[in-house]
Amino acid sequence: MAFEKYIAEHERRTARALAMGGKERLEKQAALGRLNARQRIDHLFDPGSFIEIGMFARGEPRGDWDKTPADGKVTGYGRINGREAAVVSHDITVKSASSSPVNVRKMGHVRRTAIANGVPLVLFNESSGARIPDTMGAIGTGTLGQDPTQFIRMREIPYVAAVLGPAFGTACWFTQLSDFVVMRKDAQLAISSPRVTEIAIRQKIDPMELSGWRMQTEVTGKVDYGVDSDEEAIDLLKQFLSYLPSHHNELPPRAAVPAGADEPATKLLDLVPEDRAKVYDMRKVAAALCDPGSLFPLKDRFAKAAFTALGRIDGRTVGILGSNPMFKAGALDADACDKACTFFVLCDSFNIPIVILADTPGFLIGVEGERRKAPGKVINMMSALQMCSVPKFSIVMRKSYGQAYLNMGGTRNTDEMLAWYCADVGFMDPNVGVNVVYGVKREEDPQRFEQLVEEIRRDSSAYDLAGIFSAVAVIDPRESRRWLARLLELHQRRLTKGIGKHLLSGWPTTF
Amino acid sequence: MARETIKAEITGNVWKIVAQVDQDLAEQETILIMESMKMEVPVLAPVKGKLKELLVKEGQDVSEGQDLAILET
Numbered sequence: 001m002a003f004e005k006y007i008a009e010h011e012r013r014t015a016r017a018l019a020m021g022g023k024e025r026l027e028k029q030a031a032l033g034r035l036n037a038r039q040r041i042d043h044l045f046d047p048g049s050f051i052e053i054g055m056f057a058r059g060e061p062r063g064d065w066d067k068t069p070a071d072g073k074v075t076g077y078g079r080i081n082g083r084e085a086a087v088v089s090h091d092i093t094v095k096s097a098s099s100s101p102v103n104v105r106k107m108g109h110v111r112r113t114a115i116a117n118g119v120p121l122v123l124f125n126e127s128s129g130a131r132i133p134d135t136m137g138a139i140g141t142g143t144l145g146q147d148p149t150q151f152i153r154m155r156e157i158p159y160v161a162a163v164l165g166p167a168f169g170t171a172c173w174f175t176q177l178s179d180f181v182v183m184r185k186d187a188q189l190a191i192s193s194p195r196v197t198e199i200a201i202r203q204k205i206d207p208m209e210l211s212g213w214r215m216q217t218e219v220t221g222k223v224d225y226g227v228d229s230d231e232e233a234i235d236l237l238k239q240f241l242s243y244l245p246s247h248h249n250e251l252p253p254r255a256a257v258p259a260g261a262d263e264p265a266t267k268l269l270d271l272v273p274e275d276r277a278k279v280y281d282m283r284k285v286a287a288a289l290c291d292p293g294s295l296f297p298l299k300d301r302f303a304k305a306a307f308t309a310l311g312r313i314d315g316r317t318v319g320i321l322g323s324n325p326m327f328k329a330g331a332l333d334a335d336a337c338d339k340a341c342t343f344f345v346l347c348d349s350f351n352i353p354i355v356i357l358a359d360t361p362g363f364l365i366g367v368e369g370e371r372r373k374a375p376g377k378v379i380n381m382m383s384a385l386q387m388c389s390v391p392k393f394s395i396v397m398r399k400s401y402g403q404a405y406l407n408m409g410g411t412r413n414t415d416e417m418l419a420w421y422c423a424d425v426g427f428m429d430p431n432v433g434v435n436v437v438y439g440v441k442r443e444e445d446p447q448r449f450e451q452l453v454e455e456i457r458r459d460s461s462a463y464d465l466a467g468i469f470s471a472v473a474v475i476d477p478r479e480s481r482r483w484l485a486r487l488l489e490l491h492q493r494r495l496t497k498g499i500g501k502h503l504l505s506g507w508p509t510t511f
Numbered sequence: 512m513a514r515e516t517i518k519a520e521i522t523g524n525v526w527k528i529v530a531q532v533d534q535d536l537a538e539q540e541t542i543l544i545m546e547s548m549k550m551e552v553p554v555l556a557p558v559k560g561k562l563k564e565l566l567v568k569e570g571q572d573v574s575e576g577q578d579l580a581i582l583e584t
Binding site for chain 2: 214218276277278279301325326327328329330331361364366368429431
């Protein structure tokens with residue numbers, strides 16, 4: 001047969017690459033309940049759609065050539081529900097998927113190709129960090145950094161990441177650069193491993209405290225979801241991408257509207273208590289406004305006084321930001337402002353209209369807030385909101401006070417501001433305002449105090465907002481979804497075919 | 512078994528204690544309710560676990576960051 005020896009050699013080399021780090025290491029990975037790098041790709045892409053690039057790349061030192069199939073990072077392109085995407089899947093069974101000059105070159109090529117062609121980049125992150133000894137010394141370290149665009153994020157395309165094992169060094173950096181991150185509950189994400197950190201700072205480290213999922217979902221807020229399995233992680237990445245366009249010059253895909261989609265919003269009066277002392281969960285309100293089953297919370301365990309989510313109204317993707325009275329009474333703190341900022345950046349970059357649901361007593365003030373740079377965070381959020389060129393709508397639901405009223409889209413800070421008939425807007429909570437303005441305390445003169453509360457409360461209604469044309473309409477809460485659907489239909493930015501200016505696309509990827 | 516201290520996220524007053532010591536709690540189940548900013552703000556179990564200790568009493572003023580309860584997870 002012609003080319004016989006070439007075919008045999010090609011088959012041998014292909015089989016070697018597909019064998020990854022060998023049977024023993026693959027079995028160890030399976031015993032941990034984790035998929036291997038190639039199984040993850042199989043779970044991600046439509047069957048038969050994956051094309052691999054860099055299969056025959058290997059580590060640079062001659063001694064590594066046979067020990068480093070695909071050089072520990074499997075890369076290529078495939079389709080997710082018919083839509084093209086690029087992938088980097090770290091292979092922990094090959095030199096712990098450590099980063100080397102060759103596999104970093106592979107990553108760079110895939111990333112640049114994804115950006116140039118407008119397809120999302122998917123990262124399965126599991127790596128020990130820089131490869132030793134390849135990156136040791138001036139020659140090793142100086143060889144890095146060949147790509148001066150490596151860490152630029154202009155959000156031409158979405159980056160999504162799943163942290164599926166130890167993720168240090170490059171795997172950590174690209175997680176930080178991602179728009180959406182999912183993490184296994186037994187995975188680790190940090191600059192360096194607990195062992196290296198312990199040696200460096202001479203201190204005993206609790207690995208989960210340093211790098212565990214709760215640190216990342218609750219304290220840093222970088223990770224959106226903690227999950228139990230690889231499959232769950234990959235499915236969440238796919239779900240997130242289903243709301244987004246493939247690139248910034250495209251609109252998000254429109255989905256079919258489930259039957260009975262208008263029904264939940266007609267029950268809104270049962271979800272929100274009339275008594276303002278009673279809290280409720282804003283997530284339930286957001287779910288009722290969206291097409292059934294479409295609400296997809298983001299960073300749900302972090303800065304919970306601000307709730308952020310993607311969802312669909314009438315099949316159109318929307319981004320929802322709500323203050324959530326269930327947590328901190330809905331008072332926004334420094335973390336909540338950071339969370340809102342990140343969310344605005346996502347929506348602005350990918351042409352996603354924003355819906356803001358306001359029921360907040362204001363910003364959480366105090367020494368801790370100042371220490372955490374709250375004033376700067378408040379104004380970052382405000383600035384980000386004003387720079388968003390996507391359609392923006394807000395609803396003042398119960399109360400919205402002071403600067404927080406503006407940060408939550410008050411008056412012209414959204415394209416159309418609606419007010420529920422029970423809305424209450426003022427410079428601060430009237431009970432606090434009486435003391436601040438008149439120096440009267442309830443316990444000292446209850447009658448006078450109540451009189452003054454009423455005085456401050458006067459002219460603070462939804463109709464007063466509408467009277468000066470700050471609110472464009474006063475509505476029954478049950479009409480909210482119908483209003484939003486109609487406004488989304490109108491606000492299509494037809495002159496630019498719905499594509500925004502993306503003024504926030506170069507903002508930092510973390511905070 | 513790990514022990515997790517539940518801290519006050521906001522300054523206020525303990526209005527009502529809802530859960531009892533040794534009670535098994537689901538994630539997001541209410542432990543107690545604080546009164547803060549003129550609202551009744553629930554303190555929820557961050558993860559599933561058993562309530563081992565309550566460190567505050569009804570009517571007590573608490574500051575942001577103060578320990579409220581201990582959960583065994």
